Amino acid sequence: MVILVLNCGSSSIKYQVIDMEAAKSVLLAKGLVERIGLPEGDLTHKPVGKANFELHQPIPDHTVGISLVMKALTDPEHGVIASLDEVKAVGHRVAHGGEYFPVSCLVDADVKEKIRSLCAIAPLHNPASLQGIEAIDTVLPGVPQVTVFDTSFHQTIPAMNYLFALPYGYYEKYRVRKYGFHGTSHKFVARAGAELAGLDLNASKIVTCHIGNGGSVTAVLNGKSFDTSMGFSPLDGLVMGTRCGNVDASAITYIGEKEGMSFAELDTMMNKKSGVYGLTGLSSDMRDIDRAYDEGNEKAIVARDMYYNRVKKFVGEYAAEMGGVDLIVFTGGVGENSKELRESVCSGLEFMGVEFDREANNVRGEDKILSKPESKVKVAVIATNEELVIATDTYNLVK
Template sequence: MVILVLNCGSSSIKYQVIDIEAGANTLLAKGLVERIGLPEGDLTHKPVGKERFELHRPIPDHTTGIRLVLEALTNPVHGVIASLSEVKAVGHRVAHGGEFFPASCVVTDEVKEKIRALFEIAPLHNPANLEGILSIEKVLPGVPQAAVFDTSFHQTIPAINYMYALPYEYYEKYRVRKYGFHGTSHKFVAAKGAALAGLDLAHSKIVTCHIGNGASVTAVLDGRSFDTSMGFSPVDGLVMGTRCGEVDPSAITFIGEKEGMNYSELNAMMNKKSGVQGLTGLSSDMRDIDKAYHEGNGKAILARDMYDNRIRKFIGQYAAEMGGLDLIVFTGGVGENSDEMREGVCRGLEFMGVEFDAAANKGARGVDKLLSKPASRVKVAMIATDEELVIATDTYNLVK
């Protein structure tokens, strides 16, 4: 069954085309549409076994972008399917499912309305995700669609971990609570990491670290999300590229009062001007921070040490919450590519039973690999995440 997977952002569309059947998954193509709504848009199409194709032209909206993707997929030179009739379903990444969606689901009118109802608490993501669904209805009418939510995996978190110690009425009125994100990635790498380490996922204590420009850590107890570092929004938890992560709320209100900043300005400051970008004034990219770190830049040294320490702190916290730890998994753009970050985080965890294998870690990038010594009581692994495969698999299981 050929499935188109879409991840629509406010001005972008990431996509993959996967031919999926029981026991076999074949990637046919992947690509990216960028700069939607700007004077000049970009399409980069990467078909497996063929030359990549690029297109540069105005792309006014998501519907146009998806039409261009479908044209690329069926092109006689760089296409991967003969006709659009081969696309049997479309799976969408949807950032926020609130408390409505504990699992992936087939898209219906009711589902669309619930996604829309969550615009207020996910203003940067859900509108674009819904736009992708509506666009497919226009260009591929009648093709079944599925929604796969970043938050669904975390719906198993118990109330002691998802509630905030705020007046309970705000939970009742506005559902203010921890939701967590990156759920598809945490779910995927926990299962794959357990298999690599020889663990029974259903009887295990795992901490998964999805480390990219946005980053989160999750406690996975017996295969289910038990706690996670992102909260009501993706700004909480770790030090990230441009997000501040965990911070005393009074520090934010104090800055707002001193600087005369309104809510929108404070929100932008926490989400877009903080993290390693805010600490260093250099970059939000950890590769740039690493370079400055080795050049002796004091702010870069502080930022990287804070970055690693915050991850280590959550690993320790979640080991305490679960009553032990069997496995630490690193994934994501930084987690899969920065051997320095992985070693920096694991340094000092020997007391927990971590025997880190620096030689195995050195230079390892984007592969599934154990990074702990054979005798290590707590295993450490790097797993290449594949959120698109999770979306395609859920979509296949829902519509087959």
């Protein structure tokens, strides 16, 4: 079964085409549509076993963008399918499912309406996902669609961990609570990490660290999410590229009063002007922060140390919550590629039973155990594959 996986942003579409009926899932193509709605748009199409294809032209909306993807997929030179009839289902990544969606589901009118109702608390992500769903209705009418939610994996978190200590009426009226994100990634790497480490996922204590420009850490107890660092929105928890993570709320109200800032301006400051970018004034990209760190830039040194240390804090917190830990997993753009991050987080955890192997840690782009054979707690790096999770859920629901 050929499945199209879509991850729609406000001005972009990431996609993969995966054949799920082969003996093993096979990636046929992947690509990216960018700059939707701007004067000049871009399509980068990467078919497996063929030359890449690029297209530069105005792409006014998601429907046009997806139409261009379909043309690329069926093109005689760089296509990977003979006709669109081969696409049997479409799986969508949707950021926020609220309390409505503990599992992935087939799209119908009710699902669309519930996703729309959550746009108020996910204004950057959910509207784009809806545009992708509606674009498929136009471009591939009648093809089954499945939504896979970032928040679903975290619906097993107990109330003591998902509620905030605010007046309970705000939860009852507005469903203000911790939702958590990166759920498909945490779910995938917990399973893959357990298999690599020889653990029974359903009788294990795993801490998964999805670290990138945005990042979160999750306590996975017996295969289920028990706690996670992101909260009501993706703002909470770790220091990120432009997000502040954990902060005393009174500091924000104090700054707002002193600066005469509106709620919207404070939200922009915390989400888009903070993190390592706000601390350094240099960049939100950790590769740039690493270069400045190596050059002795004092702000970059503090920012990177804070970025690394916040991850370590959550690893320790979740080990305490679960009564120990069997495995620590690193994934995400920084987690998979930064040996410095992994070593910094694991250094000093010998008291927990972590015996980190610095030689094994000299690795990129490979799933690998990073702890010594005698280590009581295993450490691993696992390349995440959220698209495969989406394709698998889509296949199972449509099949």
